[in-house]
Amino acid sequence: MKRELGARGVTRVAGVLLDLGVSSPQLDEAGRGFSFAADGPLDMRMDPTRGETAAEWLDRATEQEIREVISTYGEERFAKQVAGAIVAARGREPIRTTRQLAEVVGGAVRTREPGKHPATRTFQALRIHLNQELAELEVTLPQAVDLLEPGGRLAVISFHSLEDRIVKTFLREGARADTLPRGVPVRAKDLPEPRLNLVGRAIRPSDAEVAANPRARSATLRVAERTGA
Numbered sequence: 001m002k003r004e005l006g007a008r009g010v011t012r013v014a015g016v017l018l019d020l021g022v023s024s025p026q027l028d029e030a031g032r033g034f035s036f037a038a039d040g041p042l043d044m045r046m047d048p049t050r051g052e053t054a055a056e057w058l059d060r061a062t063e064q065e066i067r068e069v070i071s072t073y074g075e076e077r078f079a080k081q082v083a084g085a086i087v088a089a090r091g092r093e094p095i096r097t098t099r100q101l102a103e104v105v106g107g108a109v110r111t112r113e114p115g116k117h118p119a120t121r122t123f124q125a126l127r128i129h130l131n132q133e134l135a136e137l138e139v140t141l142p143q144a145v146d147l148l149e150p151g152g153r154l155a156v157i158s159f160h161s162l163e164d165r166i167v168k169t170f171l172r173e174g175a176r177a178d179t180l181p182r183g184v185p186v187r188a189k190d191l192p193e194p195r196l197n198l199v200g201r202a203i204r205p206s207d208a209e210v211a212a213n214p215r216a217r218s219a220t221l222r223v224a225e226r227t228g229a
């Protein structure tokens, strides 16, 4: 972000809005391979000009790697069973489509979360892993704060707990005044000012918004303002 804006002569901005995750067009276009709603090639790359597709990664990853990704990024409690089922299935024939994967995962996930397809967590996990979404978020947040002018605001919309946890921790850290070891004779007012002030609490969608746009149901908006520090 800093380099891209710098290349355009922009070094300070009044606000940054990050709308994280996957977009509706990416979900709705079967050819992008993000969703099991319609059958399509198992791709899942946000930038389809580079990197491995989900199918290529599932072809070569070890059962352990698959299990770790699904457990870490999908918080799927049947990650072991899902990884085992994927390895068994690919031994029979390569997994090439979203529907193939959804069926394999559906057979391995023993319980059903209300209103959720059994493959939801696995698809989310593969997507986050392939697009390095959490690592990129951790690289992006400090840059956004560096670019903000005093009084400028950072607003971040996240869509699942893993993203929101990173955003929440980052903003809280930025809003916390430095702490000094006990007994150091420094007055609080002489402590360096924190770089951020939190603006309000986390904002979640209203029932009316979720009714109008179900995809907003897991969204969380957090806002912080840049201080003069």
Ligand SMILES: C[S@@+](CC[C@H](N)C(=O)[O-])C[C@H]1O[C@@H](n2cnc3c(N)ncnc32)[C@H](O)[C@@H]1O
Binding pocket: 019, 020, 021, 022, 023, 024, 026, 046, 047, 136
């Ligand atoms: C939730 S969507 C944004 C949707 C858009 N705000 C709208 O309302 O239509 C997030 C977008 O960010 C893109 N994206 C993901 N990682 C990115 C990155 N590291 N840099 C730039 N864009 C990224 C995705 O491809 C996706 O299109």
